[in-house]
Amino acid sequence: MKFIFMMPGWEGFASDSRVLHDALNKSTGSKVPTKIGYYYLVDAGYTNAEGFFTPYRETRYHLSEWRDECAPRNKKEFFNMKHLSIRNVIERCFGLLKMRWAILQSPFYPIKTQCHIITACFLLHNLIRREMFVDPIEHELVDLSNNEVEVDELEE
Structure with missing residues (x-):
């Protein structure tokens, strides 16, 4: 749960593929680290490329489609899950x-x-994740979700 690369500065409406292309081909500054045998998991907004895994298109993918113990029917659905x-x-x-x-x-x-600001926040986030045994924000969320489960159980 740490960030290994960031490239702030793009407008929110820039396409994912365009931002990735820029990050891979940047002539100055940092580039997306690539290493043979390692892959980046990317969403369907990107194209499949060496070192990047996108989900299969036109194959079940969203969480709502996997509810009710609906098992994958083939290799593509299993990969997408x-x-x-x-x-x-x-x-x-x-x-x-x-x-x-x-x-x-x-x-x-x-x-x-x-x-x-973005760079500082990412760096501090990674420092907290590296140095603290328990992430206080994540711990608080787990406590909240456990309490919600207990309240739901009482209401039933």
């Missing part, structure tokens, strides 16, 4: 980042300042 479960970890990581640093919710700074 596993892809989704790993992507949930990625989404949880972004959720923690946004909960921890409310400043990321406010776009009221010049773009250069926003880039510095």
